[in-house]
Amino acid sequence: xxxEETIRRLKTIEGHLxxxxxxxEEDAYCIDIIRQIQAxxxxxxKVSAQILESHLKSCVTTAIRGDDPNERxxxxxxxxxxFEMSSKV
Amino acid sequence: xxxEETIRRLKTIEGHLxxxxxxxEEDAYCIDIIRQIQAxxxxxxKVSAQILESHLKSCVTTAIRGDDPNERxxxxxxxxxxFEMSSKV
Amino acid sequence: xxxEETIRRLKTIEGHLxxxxxxxEEDAYCIDIIRQIQAxxxxxxKVSAQILESHLKSCVTTAIRGDDPNERxxxxxxxxxxFEMSSKV
Amino acid sequence: xxxEETIRRLKTIEGHLxxxxxxxEEDAYCIDIIRQIQAxxxxxxKVSAQILESHLKSCVTTAIRGDDPNERxxxxxxxxxxFEMSSKV
Numbered sequence: 001x002x003x004e005e006t007i008r009r010l011k012t013i014e015g016h017l018x019x020x021x022x023x024x025e026e027d028a029y030c031i032d033i034i035r036q037i038q039a040x041x042x043x044x045x046k047v048s049a050q051i052l053e054s055h056l057k058s059c060v061t062t063a064i065r066g067d068d069p070n071e072r073x074x075x076x077x078x079x080x081x082x083f084e085m086s087s088k089v
Numbered sequence: 090x091x092x093e094e095t096i097r098r099l100k101t102i103e104g105h106l107x108x109x110x111x112x113x114e115e116d117a118y119c120i121d122i123i124r125q126i127q128a129x130x131x132x133x134x135k136v137s138a139q140i141l142e143s144h145l146k147s148c149v150t151t152a153i154r155g156d157d158p159n160e161r162x163x164x165x166x167x168x169x170x171x172f173e174m175s176s177k178v
Numbered sequence: 179x180x181x182e183e184t185i186r187r188l189k190t191i192e193g194h195l196x197x198x199x200x201x202x203e204e205d206a207y208c209i210d211i212i213r214q215i216q217a218x219x220x221x222x223x224k225v226s227a228q229i230l231e232s233h234l235k236s237c238v239t240t241a242i243r244g245d246d247p248n249e250r251x252x253x254x255x256x257x258x259x260x261f262e263m264s265s266k267v
Numbered sequence: 268x269x270x271e272e273t274i275r276r277l278k279t280i281e282g283h284l285x286x287x288x289x290x291x292e293e294d295a296y297c298i299d300i301i302r303q304i305q306a307x308x309x310x311x312x313k314v315s316a317q318i319l320e321s322h323l324k325s326c327v328t329t330a331i332r333g334d335d336p337n338e339r340x341x342x343x344x345x346x347x348x349x350f351e352m353s354s355k356v
Contacts, residue, residue, distance in 0.1 A: 188287060257298075267312065
């Protein structure tokens with residue numbers, strides 16, 4: 001159910017991206033194209049945040065409540081990694 | 090020619106995005122999906138930079154060498170705006 | 179101990195920032211100043227990631243292992259919020 | 268004059284950063300510290316945009332109106348570089 005919402009959003013973004021390709025084909029103004037690309041990136045950030053939220057509620061909760069210290073360590077490390085990367089893209 | 094390269098890159102990114110939709114449909118691991126979304130964003134940043142470069146060499150150069158102070162002001166303002174936005178997405 | 183490391187890093191960044199102020203006072207080349215500001219931002223991102231890591235290992239782990247669903251909900255919501263914000267700054 | 272405004276803003280940011288160091292020393296809540304660091308980064312982005320604007324109006328305009336193609340090429344390349352980097356920090 002949650003992933004249907006994610007798929008719906010990603011398909012909207014795919015449509016947006018195809019619109020940008022048409023803009024380039026039709027020789028649209030460069031700055032307008034860059035702005036549309038930035039809008040796609042903002043939309044992708046929202047999807048990532050939504051996926052992270054559902055990840056925290058499922059896998060991360062299970063791992064942290066579980067008995068395996070390596071697994072706990074692993075899920076936390078992954079969150080820090082995507083957090084760090086999110087400021088780089 | 091330059092825009093063919095841009096179109097080619099954007100189509101590759103579109104394919105990448107479709108791959109991410111498949112990952113969500115097939116219930117892939119959340120963190121792997123987020124990492125792929127971040128890779129798409131990094132690729133979009135490169136395309137934006139490429140478009141900005143060609144914009145600087147064409148429209149911006151024409152405007153700055155031209156006699157219309159409003160036009161010069163306008164192209165510079167746009168660059169500052171996309172620069173500021175680029176750190177927000 | 180962990181926070182001593184954070185303080186040490188933040189003080190280094192503060193010194194870096196004071197160096198940038200001197201660059202502006204001495205009329206350094208604009209692009210060099212922007213690059214130094216970007217280096218400060220990259221360093222701040224690293225500190226944030228380090229703080230998030232220690233937050234996950236302490237407060238978040240306690241909350242998720244605890245019995246209060248509101249508290250669990252709260253800590254997860256905060257992580258999603260700082261993750262979303264991290265792509266905007 | 269313009270650079271006095273930049274210096275004033277950077278000194279405000281320096282004060283903000285010192286406040287964050289105090290927060291860490293006084294063991295403030297991790298998420299609050301991360302949010303303050305993100306506020307500092309947002310403020311730094313604004314200063315960068317302001318510096319870029321004055322750079323465009325001075326050095327870049329001079330170079331683009333000038334007769335040296337290497338110099339024109341150089342200033343444009345630098346703008347693309349800081350633009351690309353701005354999405355990475």
